[in-house]
Amino acid sequence: MSTFFRKNLLPLATLIVIIIFFLAAAQGMNSQDFVITLLRGLSVGAVTFLVASGFSLIFGLLDVLNLAHGTLFMIGAYIGWTVFVRPDTFVDLLTPLALALSGFTLRDVYPLLSDRIRLSLSMKRILPWALILVSALLFILVLPRYPIAGWNLDNYAQSPVTYSYMADQGTRLPPPTVAFDQISPALAIGGLLLVSLLGSFGLSLFDQSARRSPQLTWRSYASFVILLFIGLITFIFNDALTNFLLGLNANWLFFIAVIVATLSGAGLGALMEMTLIRPLYSRPIYQLMLTIGLSAIGVQIVQAVWGRPEFIMPKPTLFNGSGASCPATNFSSWWQGNCSTILLLGGRVRVYNEILIPIIGVLVLIAVWILLQRTRLGMIIRAGVQDREMVEALGINVRRAFTIVFALGVGLATLGGALAAPSMGLSNAMGESLLLDALIALAIGGLTSYPGAALGSLLVGLIQQFMIQYGQIGISIPFTSLVLKPTPPIVPASTVLLMVIILLILPNGLLGKKE
Amino acid sequence: MQKKSSSFFRNHRASFILLVAVVLLPFIVGLFEGASPAAVWANQGGISKFAEGLGIEIFILALYALSYDLIFGVTGLLSFGHAMFFAVGAYLTGIALKTFALPLSAVIGLVFLASIVQALLFGLVLPRVKGITFALVTLGMASVFHIIIMSSELGSYTGADVGLQGVIVPSFINPANERLRFYFVALVVLVLIYLLYQRFVNSPTGRVCVAIRENEGRAKMLGYNTFAFKLAALMLSSFTAASAGILHALYQPIVSPNVADLSFTVTALLIVLIGGVGTLSGALIGAAIYRLLDFGLRRYIGENASFITGAIYVAFVLFIPYGIVGTWRAKSFRIAEGWRRLLAAFKT
Amino acid sequence: MSSDIIIETINLSKHFGALVAVDDVSLKVRRNSLHAIIGPNGAGKTTFFNLLSGNLEPTGGKVIFKGSDLTGQPVHRMIHHGIGRSFQITNIFPNLTVFENIRLASQALEKYNFKFWMNASRLERCERRTWEVIEKVGLKERAQALARTLPHGDQRKLELGMILAPDPEVLLLDEPTAGMAAEQVPELLALIQEIQKTGNKTVILVEHNMNVVMSVSDIITVMHLGKVLAEGTPAEIAANKEVQTAYLGGLYELNV
Numbered sequence A: 001m002s003t004f005f006r007k008n009l010l011p012l013a014t015l016i017v018i019i020i021f022f023l024a025a026a027q028g029m030n031s032q033d034f035v036i037t038l039l040r041g042l043s044v045g046a047v048t049f050l051v052a053s054g055f056s057l058i059f060g061l062l063d064v065l066n067l068a069h070g071t072l073f074m075i076g077a078y079i080g081w082t083v084f085v086r087p088d089t090f091v092d093l094l095t096p097l098a099l100a101l102s103g104f105t106l107r108d109v110y111p112l113l114s115d116r117i118r119l120s121l122s123m124k125r126i127l128p129w130a131l132i133l134v135s136a137l138l139f140i141l142v143l144p145r146y147p148i149a150g151w152n153l154d155n156y157a158q159s160p161v162t163y164s165y166m167a168d169q170g171t172r173l174p175p176p177t178v179a180f181d182q183i184s185p186a187l188a189i190g191g192l193l194l195v196s197l198l199g200s201f202g203l204s205l206f207d208q209s210a211r212r213s214p215q216l217t218w219r220s221y222a223s224f225v226i227l228l229f230i231g232l233i234t235f236i237f238n239d240a241l242t243n244f245l246l247g248l249n250a251n252w253l254f255f256i257a258v259i260v261a262t263l264s265g266a267g268l269g270a271l272m273e274m275t276l277i278r279p280l281y282s283r284p285i286y287q288l289m290l291t292i293g294l295s296a297i298g299v300q301i302v303q304a305v306w307g308r309p310e311f312i313m314p315k316p317t318l319f320n321g322s323g324a325s326c327p328a329t330n331f332s333s334w335w336q337g338n339c340s341t342i343l344l345l346g347g348r349v350r351v352y353n354e355i356l357i358p359i360i361g362v363l364v365l366i367a368v369w370i371l372l373q374r375t376r377l378g379m380i381i382r383a384g385v386q387d388r389e390m391v392e393a394l395g396i397n398v399r400r401a402f403t404i405v406f407a408l409g410v411g412l413a414t415l416g417g418a419l420a421a422p423s424m425g426l427s428n429a430m431g432e433s434l435l436l437d438a439l440i441a442l443a444i445g446g447l448t449s450y451p452g453a454a455l456g457s458l459l460v461g462l463i464q465q466f467m468i469q470y471g472q473i474g475i476s477i478p479f480t481s482l483v484l485k486p487t488p489p490i491v492p493a494s495t496v497l498l499m500v501i502i503l504l505i506l507p508n509g510l511l512g513k514k515e
Numbered sequence B: 001m002q003k004k005s006s007s008f009f010r011n012h013r014a015s016f017i018l019l020v021a022v023v024l025l026p027f028i029v030g031l032f033e034g035a036s037p038a039a040v041w042a043n044q045g046g047i048s049k050f051a052e053g054l055g056i057e058i059f060i061l062a063l064y065a066l067s068y069d070l071i072f073g074v075t076g077l078l079s080f081g082h083a084m085f086f087a088v089g090a091y092l093t094g095i096a097l098k099t100f101a102l103p104l105s106a107v108i109g110l111v112f113l114a115s116i117v118q119a120l121l122f123g124l125v126l127p128r129v130k131g132i133t134f135a136l137v138t139l140g141m142a143s144v145f146h147i148i149i150m151s152s153e154l155g156s157y158t159g160a161d162v163g164l165q166g167v168i169v170p171s172f173i174n175p176a177n178e179r180l181r182f183y184f185v186a187l188v189v190l191v192l193i194y195l196l197y198q199r200f201v202n203s204p205t206g207r208v209c210v211a212i213r214e215n216e217g218r219a220k221m222l223g224y225n226t227f228a229f230k231l232a233a234l235m236l237s238s239f240t241a242a243s244a245g246i247l248h249a250l251y252q253p254i255v256s257p258n259v260a261d262l263s264f265t266v267t268a269l270l271i272v273l274i275g276g277v278g279t280l281s282g283a284l285i286g287a288a289i290y291r292l293l294d295f296g297l298r299r300y301i302g303e304n305a306s307f308i309t310g311a312i313y314v315a316f317v318l319f320i321p322y323g324i325v326g327t328w329r330a331k332s333f334r335i336a337e338g339w340r341r342l343l344a345a346f347k348t
Numbered sequence C: 001m002s003s004d005i006i007i008e009t010i011n012l013s014k015h016f017g018a019l020v021a022v023d024d025v026s027l028k029v030r031r032n033s034l035h036a037i038i039g040p041n042g043a044g045k046t047t048f049f050n051l052l053s054g055n056l057e058p059t060g061g062k063v064i065f066k067g068s069d070l071t072g073q074p075v076h077r078m079i080h081h082g083i084g085r086s087f088q089i090t091n092i093f094p095n096l097t098v099f100e101n102i103r104l105a106s107q108a109l110e111k112y113n114f115k116f117w118m119n120a121s122r123l124e125r126c127e128r129r130t131w132e133v134i135e136k137v138g139l140k141e142r143a144q145a146l147a148r149t150l151p152h153g154d155q156r157k158l159e160l161g162m163i164l165a166p167d168p169e170v171l172l173l174d175e176p177t178a179g180m181a182a183e184q185v186p187e188l189l190a191l192i193q194e195i196q197k198t199g200n201k202t203v204i205l206v207e208h209n210m211n212v213v214m215s216v217s218d219i220i221t222v223m224h225l226g227k228v229l230a231e232g233t234p235a236e237i238a239a240n241k242e243v244q245t246a247y248l249g250g251l252y253e254l255n256v
């Protein structure tokens, strides 16, 4: 133990000096500033935690540094916004999505089909390409004619910014009616289905070594039928569903938006893992390139679909009131007025940002903790983080666990995005800075440790917010009359410095396992 | 002797042809726009001057990527703070020329010293942290450096977040009117350092660096003080990156704080991955592809360029699994297999 | 005769938390002997080796080599003192050729490690030594193959070659035959014995194959639960009641 101190004298001393400064500075704050800063720190910490924990689960089990995690967080925010502000768009998208996916569930059927086809060798070479080409052409032909209500980036009155603003004012537009453009609905739906079938069949033909499924049971068709059914139902009841969502209380709608964002994140994660990440387990460094590439693609897609300008997402009405009784002085008056702010110890606290988000952060923390500690999957994950080869040797289907963990990790990130959207606002750059914060948090807490992710995120959130606050009030240096005012760049520097010092003392972070 | 040198030429025929082509490039471009070689020589051709500029940028980027390949590809140290090596060279050059009006030789000496100091700084943490933790610590150090040059307190020297503007470049190498000379200077620096690197990886020292990449514990047990070798690689790399920084500051004559950013390190990483990790020549090819791709896409596609770039990276990873040079050497371009990999998803 | 002792440990211990892997081991190894260490799985043999070679820092005790204290020396100094070590779990450079693996091993003691302007393939002494060793361990045909493509038995030979190349005085061999096909084992042990005899070397050998241990070694130390249970010539060990009841009886058939 004493050798530990001797070896790390310099970083430890620095750390102690920093802590003293930090606490001394906190002395100079009045209690209302203190409360607000504390809660803001918790809020930032909670959002960071949602990104960091998923990142850490993925890194721990799969050894993949998912640098697209920040972008996925951002995508979560935009999906959440879409469902919340433009439910009609969301409903319109369901049918084409279900149809497009349906073909890919028939993978057991395709080998049989390709066996039936007798073709010359050269034709066999061409066939998959031809199918994919036809599928793509058909897609380009059909999709623009399929009615999807949306927004218009070039027209300010119809831009996401405007829709956001109107939703915030409580006026939800009746959806602009869009109609099939020179195509009959049946043809459009059939076309989309054909796109999916041809495309997936074409892709499956590349795979000569495909497992021949000897028997086709009802299972081979089940998911196809279900997806088809969903596609049709959402098509037939499109208007009803839209009106239902529009008529819904905004709180419920927000809830739905968060759930949808989380689930689509999980789906996206599973898809990513199965198609792109899985081939790369043997070449870890190229995962970096892949995830960087995906991240760039993601940002571009977001820019193309939702535009470059930043906009805000309205808060659910429960947290958006500003009546005469606001700011609320206690929770019962808050409940009556649905105030957006509440007075705590004299400080004016935003309920959504600084109370709800930390609470949800803690709830997720507990839920995932239970998942890890109490379920079989959690057991596999924990064992796999410790020693992946061992778990593989035990014959456990680690692959499935990989997919699930990736889905879970991305789901957590998109959940964070949707939750943070009303407090942070939506911008194309929101993912990048958060990914960096999450990385720092993980390095501080321990890269593969779940409690470490929580602790690190908390520290990062608190330090950032306190530094911002100090920037306004200044840090009076003990025993002198000097007052130090951290300039804005010091805020990111403070967490980075803390990370470097902690890593030099404890290379595995505060709670990381020792080598 | 005669025989030996002729076989040397034969073995490296492609490289020599490429080198000659690069030397002649400005003149050939000049012919296309109707400027005679003499006019190109006098820096009069418009398009050829532009091509020279693009070439210079590629050389600088190649130098920078080469230095990253040495520590990452050859020695196996994953650093996320490499941009700092470059930025120190660039900023130091800019400040020394602009604020202190030092002669160029003094600037080079100064940058040399600074590059050794920062390699030692990285070396300080080297024995303590390994793998991804080293990457994070270097990221941290580079971020702190980034923040320092961005801070308004040093604004009068560094230009804070606007960057260092108007570096005063010695006239004999001023890229505005002596661009062809600059082109050849940059090319010569690149070729010399590339040859040095080739020699380095095949030297006793370089072989140990490769051994460290493959299995550091074993290299230690064989009797190598791996720390010293890693430090040596870091120093050479740091100096190379800083030289690239000098050229950058002279060529641009603006140094933006972006060159100290994480994304500039990622640029080096991407270039090395595109070219092939640990191949050295891959860094050169990768730099050319990266810069030309960037230029071409921005010019002809505009706003959505980074979508295509992203898609190209993904395609690279799937179809050219070990980078261009690496895959070429392994003779395993995997077009069909790339698809099959994607499809492995359908086999559960 | 203390000069006769080349390596000595004094009360060497290693604790992993509550587990005492090596418990107060005092051992003397005579110069030019083939000293075997045996013991059941988990007895602490590998840990003991790790302490000797500096891979682990002892919790207590000392390692004396030729009269000077080696405790706490960094790993990479060991070969410079003349102590080489091989690993129970194959530890090679998987993506380098067999030749390069051994060349690196023989380069380590040369003076030109930092001459980065030289071409490594022109170092003739090193090159010659490498071929010598490759021939000795019988990997000449596979010299240009990547180490990871070798069958396991050949990888063990390579591992042995890597410790022979710098020609150390003391060889610490941790189960050099682990996982080898049974018919290859006597061949390899004969080689080890030959190297030890002709080169005047000291070999400390951990080995599970009792028959071989009994036939090749000069002296045997039996470890059990981190402690030295017995020490003596093969005949003494075979006759030792304690060893037989406590350990050998149930596990190995002795036919000396």
Ligand SMILES: Nc1ncnc2c1ncn2[C@@H]1O[C@H](COP(=O)(O)OP(=O)(O)OP(=O)(O)O)[C@@H](O)[C@H]1O
Pocket: C016, C019, C021, C039, C040, C041, C042, C043, C044, C045, C046, C047, C048, C088
């Ligand atoms: N790094 C370590 N951390 C914790 N415990 C360890 C470590 N290394 C070894 N041990 C424990 O120390 C004990 C001795 O292990 P060691 O590998 O030295 O045995 P061994 O005699 O070499 O066995 P084998 O015949 O299987 O090679 C074992 O119980 C092992 O689990």
Ligand SMILES: [Mg+2]
Pocket: C045, C046, C047, C088
């Ligand atoms: Mg052992």
